[in-house]
Amino acid sequence: MKVEVSERGFFGEFGGAYVPEMLYPNVKELQQRYRAVIDEVGFQRELRELLHDYAGRPTPLFKARKLSARYNTEILLKREDLLHTGSHKINNTLGQILLAKRLGRTRIIAETGAGQHGVATATVCALMGLHCVVYMGEVDMARQALNVARMRLLGAEVRGVSSGSKTLKDATNEAMRDWIANPHDTHYIIGSVVGPHPFPDMVARFQSVISAEIAQQCEERGGRRPTHVIACVGGGSNAMGAFYHFVDDERVKLIGVEAAGCGLASGRSAATTALGKSGILHGSRTLFMQTSDGQVEEAHSISAGLDYPGIGPQHAYLHVSGRVSYVSVTDQESLMGARILARDEGIIPALESAHAIAYLSQAELTPEDRVVVIVSGRGDKDMETYIKSFGEGISDEI
Numbered sequence: 001m002k003v004e005v006s007e008r009g010f011f012g013e014f015g016g017a018y019v020p021e022m023l024y025p026n027v028k029e030l031q032q033r034y035r036a037v038i039d040e041v042g043f044q045r046e047l048r049e050l051l052h053d054y055a056g057r058p059t060p061l062f063k064a065r066k067l068s069a070r071y072n073t074e075i076l077l078k079r080e081d082l083l084h085t086g087s088h089k090i091n092n093t094l095g096q097i098l099l100a101k102r103l104g105r106t107r108i109i110a111e112t113g114a115g116q117h118g119v120a121t122a123t124v125c126a127l128m129g130l131h132c133v134v135y136m137g138e139v140d141m142a143r144q145a146l147n148v149a150r151m152r153l154l155g156a157e158v159r160g161v162s163s164g165s166k167t168l169k170d171a172t173n174e175a176m177r178d179w180i181a182n183p184h185d186t187h188y189i190i191g192s193v194v195g196p197h198p199f200p201d202m203v204a205r206f207q208s209v210i211s212a213e214i215a216q217q218c219e220e221r222g223g224r225r226p227t228h229v230i231a232c233v234g235g236g237s238n239a240m241g242a243f244y245h246f247v248d249d250e251r252v253k254l255i256g257v258e259a260a261g262c263g264l265a266s267g268r269s270a271a272t273t274a275l276g277k278s279g280i281l282h283g284s285r286t287l288f289m290q291t292s293d294g295q296v297e298e299a300h301s302i303s304a305g306l307d308y309p310g311i312g313p314q315h316a317y318l319h320v321s322g323r324v325s326y327v328s329v330t331d332q333e334s335l336m337g338a339r340i341l342a343r344d345e346g347i348i349p350a351l352e353s354a355h356a357i358a359y360l361s362q363a364e365l366t367p368e369d370r371v372v373v374i375v376s377g378r379g380d381k382d383m384e385t386y387i388k389s390f391g392e393g394i395s396d397e398i
């Protein structure tokens with residue numbers, strides 16, 4: 001099967017562009033122009049150069065020997081944590097800033113939760129000399145003070161959002177409002193495969209460099225394709241990028257790992273495919289966690305990047321069609337995953353990525369398998385959580 005977007009922006013029943021009338025001209029222009037702009041040879045060349053020289057691509061595909069021995073299989077880690085700014089988010093922000101320039105935009109807005117997407121956006125705006133405004137819930141600003149400081153040092157204006165729960169979904173609403181008010185000079189860089197068409201398809205294309213590299217790197221190692229590709233899912237951009245070139249090859253098992261938070265039945269979770277229902281969230285039809293009267297439910301995860309109540313429409317489609325298996329891992333299990341990766345391989349992962357690692361302990365794998373796990377980001381931003389969680393036990397056996 002394929003995850004091709006339809007003319008009107010759908011993947012099966014999911015996707016589309018459900019936006020207020022005021023936003024329609026902006027979205028329409030993007031829909032009409034994004035493919036021509038990003039497929040153009042000069043654009044591709046400039047993006048390739050920036051990904052290589054500025055962001056640090058290609059990222060290594062590292063054979064994790066001790067992790068492989070632990071789970072009695074072959075485990076290869078795709079090291080997105082080694083990229084500039086510390087995660088895969090830079091793949092998308094570089095692509096979108098080049099698009100914005102070609103559309104003649106001079107001002108960039110973005111929403112951010114944990115601050116990783118905000119930092120990646122502030123970074124590319126500094127690089128390209130464009131004015132940058134990042135919307136962030138006040139609760140998140142307090143939790144992620146370091147990333148707020150990074151964005152400001154990079155020259156971005158961080159605007160606190162005090163409505164609703166003062167977190168990511170409120171910041172997203174505020175960014176949408178800004179875009180409506182400033183349709184002519186402003187481009188909105190959305191941080192995952194979510195939002196109205198064309199964002200999910202466009203962001204997936206920018207992140208698809210991950211699976212293009214994996215395919216090539218496997219080719220260089222004797223040509224054997226992965227049997228499994230495993231990635232964590234917040235909105236789903238690193239996972240979509242990692243699955244992209246493998247979706248049509250049914251031999252490759254694709255596994256998305258969601259955050260179960262305190263447990264699926266706890267009421268404090270972010271496991272959308274297990275708990276969500278179909279509806280309209282942030283401009284597209286997708287699955288998200290809802291109250292009985294259809295309101296967006298608060299999500300919980302120990303990792304701020306997975307703490308989102310929905311998933312992108314491609315993932316909703318891949319879930320319903322059965323092509324991708326979605327599983328979940330709790331806060332506690334993810335902490336264990338982080339510790340295992342640190343001790344076995346000398347790599348401290350972001351808490352988001354630790355979910356993908358933690359899933360290895362439940363997966364049914366054989367010595368003949370070749371398992372690629374995406375390390376979507378590095379763990380520096382999560383040190384406070386690691387210290388709090390492990391406390392005195394930081395040196396415990398794993």
Ligand SMILES: *Cc1c(COP(=O)(O)O)cnc(C)c1O
Nearest residue numbers: 192234235236237238305352377
């Ligand atoms: C933002 C983030 C995620 C979650 O976003 P996706 O769009 O699901 O990839 C995962 N890992 C890291 C390190 C992040 O910063």
